[in-house]
Amino acid sequence: MSTHNHNPAAGTAVVTGASAGLGKIYADRLAKRGYDLILVARRGDRLDSVAAALRAAHGVKVSTIVADLGAAADLDRVAAALAADSSVTLLVNNAGTSTLAPVVQTSQVQLDGMNRVNADALARLSHAVLPGFVARDHGTLINIGSVLGSFAIPGSSIYSGTKAYVQLFSLGLQAELAATKVKVQLVLPAATATDIWEISGVPLSALDQATIMTPEHCVDAALAGLDMGEAITLPSVEDSGLLAAFETARAALFAGAQSGTPASRYQIKG
Numbered sequence: 190m191s192t193h194n195h196n197p198a199a200g201t202a203v204v205t206g207a208s209a210g211l212g213k214i215y216a217d218r219l220a221k222r223g224y225d226l227i228l229v230a231r232r233g234d235r236l237d238s239v240a241a242a243l244r245a246a247h248g249v250k251v252s253t254i255v256a257d258l259g260a261a262a263d264l265d266r267v268a269a270a271l272a273a274d275s276s277v278t279l280l281v282n283n284a285g286t287s288t289l290a291p292v293v294q295t296s297q298v299q300l301d302g303m304n305r306v307n308a309d310a311l312a313r314l315s316h317a318v319l320p321g322f323v324a325r326d327h328g329t330l331i332n333i334g335s336v337l338g339s340f341a342i343p344g345s346s347i348y349s350g351t352k353a354y355v356q357l358f359s360l361g362l363q364a365e366l367a368a369t370k371v372k373v374q375l376v377l378p379a380a381t382a383t384d385i386w387e388i389s390g391v392p393l394s395a396l397d398q399a400t401i402m403t404p405e406h407c408v409d410a411a412l413a414g415l416d417m418g419e420a421i422t423l424p425s426v427e428d429s430g431l432l433a434a435f436e437t438a439r440a441a442l443f444a445g446a447q448s449g450t451p452a453s454r455y456q457i458k459g
């Protein structure tokens with residue numbers, strides 16, 4: 190039965206990768222919060238069924254854009270649509286893909302796919318909505334990174350590289366937008382039970398089952414972090430002091446690099 194949560198003041202939320210996994214849950218939770226939705230992914234049939242269910246359950250307006258965010262013309266089309274839509278108040282850059290294999294065993298198509306979808310499209314769609322957000326001094330950008338964005342293991346080089354891009358792009362944006370009311374949240378999930386694992390070539394069954402979160406828990410925790418005003422949300426990390434220590438070390442290392450002279454260990458003696 191429809192509960193008609195529609196809240197015109199919330200505006201429109203765009204969710205990329207809304208046909209499955211975390212994006213599908215984000216779409217549901219944002220519809221519950223009263224947002225109208227624009228859902229983006231390649232599989233139009235899946236987007237249509239997600240859209241129909243959310244319209245029926247929540248009474249919100251849902252439109253879909255079928256697009257391959259790894260294809261330049263499609264990305265241009267989505268970016269133009271978002272830039273032109275002043276009702277957009279929230280963008281969840283969630284679409285992502287993964288091949289977990291050594292670089293020498295990764296095809297060029299897989300390499301380009303990860304770079305284009307995980308990094309290029311995320312930056313491009315952020316770039317499309319942010320001028321409007323800044324002009325209106327209102328808007329929220331949620332970028333989905335990964336804990337693998339600050340930790341690379343054999344087989345994750347390319348994926349980790351794309352997610353490192355997401356991290357520093359988002360942290361830089363937070364600094365650039367600090368004086369505005371525009372919010373940028375960086376979400377860093379660890380293993381979550383979605384199709385991306387099968388797609389990556391590493392089935393979920395190969396993981397330690399105790400390390401896997403449900404997508405519902407992941408998105409609900411991430412939205413709780415957003416509500417708390419967090420800049421960086423790590424849904425599965427209990428000890429929040431770990432992130433504080435990591436960011437302190439990152440800043441200390443950068444400050445320590447501003448010496449203008451080679452470190453003494455690199456100076457030739459005698």
Ligand SMILES: NC(=O)c1ccc[n+]([C@@H]2O[C@H](COP(=O)([O-])OP(=O)(O)OC[C@H]3O[C@@H](n4cnc5c(N)ncnc54)[C@H](OP(=O)(O)O)[C@@H]3O)[C@@H](O)[C@H]2O)c1
Binds near residue numbers: 233287385
């Ligand atoms: N699951 C995890 O363990 C985990 C951990 C850390 C971070 N993440 C990140 O979470 C995000 C969501 O992933 P997920 O786990 O929910 O995976 P998923 O279930 O495989 O969903 C990925 C979504 O991205 C869309 N997508 C993939 N390639 C696309 C393309 N070329 N153009 C447009 N849409 C595309 C897919 O839709 P179509 O196939 O219909 O296009 C799908 O809706 C990703 O950024 C992922 O890197 C996941």
